[in-house]
Amino acid sequence: MAMVEREQQHRIDQESAILNATIRDTRRGHWIDGAVSILALAGCVLSVYLGAHPAVSVALVSLPVVAIIQAIVRSKSNGK
Numbered sequence: 347m348a349m350v351e352r353e354q355q356h357r358i359d360q361e362s363a364i365l366n367a368t369i370r371d372t373r374r375g376h377w378i379d380g381a382v383s384i385l386a387l388a389g390c391v392l393s394v395y396l397g398a399h400p401a402v403s404v405a406l407v408s409l410p411v412v413a414i415i416q417a418i419v420r421s422k423s424n425g426k
Contacts, residue, residue, distance in 0.1 A: 382413075387410060393406065
């Protein structure tokens, strides 16, 4: 019986470790995505200020917009 209890505790510990690693990985991804989006928007503002072609600004703005749309679509499809 003690062996079964140890095995169960081991499984619980493993699932807890996996969950914590997933949470850390997701949090890191959010920070990186946020930083990339902020840099893209700053680049857009800078390109407008410097007088670059409008397509450059559109391309830089489309990066965070597409990322947000992708996150919304993924959250909707995972919520089923």
